[in-house]
Amino acid sequence: MADILVTEYLDPAVLDRLKADYSIDYDKDLWLKPDEMAARVRGVAAMIVRNQTQVRGALLQAANRLRCVGRLGVGLDNIDLDDCANRSIKVFPATGANSDSVAELAIGGIFVMFRKAYHEHAAVIAGEWPRMRMMGNEIMNRRLAIVGFGSIGKALAWRAKGIGLKVNAFDPYVPASDPRWAEYGVEKSESLIAAVKDADIVSIHTPLNDETRNMFDATVISAMRPGALLFNLARGGIVNEPDLISALKAGTIAGAFLDVLDKEPLPAGNAFAGVPNLLLTPHVGARTREADDRVCNMIADAVLAELKREPAA
16 A cells, blocks of 8 residues: 555656655556545645645545655645545645746736737748737836735746836735745735725735636726736636636737636636737746646655654644
C-alpha cells in the first residue's frame, strides 16, 4: 500500500524525491476515475493533487489514514476544507509559488488588448496590410484596479507600476494599516464598486468561494467605464459569464480577457462564439516551467515535512 497518492501530473524529478523515502501511487489521470481513486486512497497518508481532483465526499470518507493534501496551485475550491479540518487533514497550497507567472500573463494581456495589432498575424501573412485600422492605445497613466491584493495581486501591482499604470486595489481582508499598500504604492479602495468605476483595466485575483461566486455580475460590470477591460485570471465562476457576454455584445465595456471559465474545457456550441473583443486562454496563468518547478517542490517539501513529523498521540 502506497504512502502518497498523486492523482495529477507531477514533475518526474519531484516524484523521484518523494520515492527516496516513501512509496508512491502515481497516475496523472486518476482524477478522471473517482471510484477507483476512492479505492486507492484507503490507507494512504498523503495526497498530491492539482485543480481537477475533487477532494470531497466519498473520497474523504474512504481516506481512513489521510494526514495531508498537497495542492499543486493556490485555488482550493476543489477541496472541502471544512471536511478536511473535521478529519484533522492538513491542506497545503503552493501560496506564492506561481504569483509571478500569473502576473506576467496579466501584463501580457494588457499589452495585447490595448494595442490590438497582435490579432492581425494571419492577415499580414495572407498579404493584407491592415495598418490603418490598427489604431491602439498607450498604457501609460491608465488606471488598473486589482480585485484581491494577495500574493498575485501584489506581483501584478509591482509590474503595473513599472510600466506606468496607476494602481488601486480592493481587498476587504487587507486593512488600511497594512504596510503593503505603501510598499507597493497602491491606493486602497473601500468597496468593489469604488475600485472598478474609474478603472481602465479591472483584474481579478481572488479565490472562488461563496462570497466571490458571481461577484462580477451585471450590476458590477455596468459600474465599469465603457472603455474598460475586465480580466479574470483567478477562477471561473467569479465572473457571471452570461452577464459578461451581454455587456461585450452591447459595448457596455470595451473587452475582456479570461484565462479561467465556469466549464473547462468549454462545451461545443458554447455562448462565447462570436463575442467581440474577447480573449480566451486555457487556464495557463501558472503554466510556466519556472512556476511549475517552484510549485512542485514547495508541495513536496510540505508533504515530506508532514509525513516525517511524529503524529500526535
